[in-house]
Amino acid sequence: IQLTQSPSLLSASVGDRVTLSCKGSQNINNYLAWYQQKLGEAPKLLIYNTNSLQTGIPSRFSGSGSGTDYTLTISSLQPEDVATYFCYQYNNGLTFGSGTKLEIK
């Protein structure tokens, strides 16, 4: 399954509601996770099984979706959220999206 993330670059202001998209080439059956990767660091798990928040992750992060279309939402963007975000599917094989780089405007 191939994953297409959009946009590839997103610039937003502190406090904005931000939405990142991930679209699969086939049905993912909700086996989708989201990772945050800050510069020079390993990826960090944010969301698994489409909408389950990993322990310790702030509640401003949420996930939704079904079928082939999934979304990561940050309800109120914070400066520490600057990072690249990757979606990842584990329904059929194990594949990552190409990433969305999130910047502060």
Place this chain on the structure above:
Amino acid sequence: QVTLKESGPGMLQPSKTLSLTCSFSGFSLSTSGMVVSWIRQPSGKSLEWLAAIDWDGDKYYNPSLKSRLTVSKDTSNTQVFLKITSVDIADTATYYCARIKGYFDYWGQGVMVTVSS
């Protein structure tokens, strides 16, 4: 506390075999359901799953790289190894090991590997 740490040669020449070690603590690979995986990331690019080994010793490989990969574990179930044969410049990347439960929940810090003559 679950921790993983990768180690490797740093740099090697094209056509050689890359050997990587993942040392972990906080869980045992002998526990039913446990799986450890390798993922790599070229600088500025996305992530690519490479291989995995489970508590029962079953091995799983990325089909596009399978012929070049060998994953194994030690008898104490605290280390996992990855060998990549016939490396070339395209294998230059940061290599991560991670625990997997379908999704990767804990990651190591990564080890940079450069393939250069």
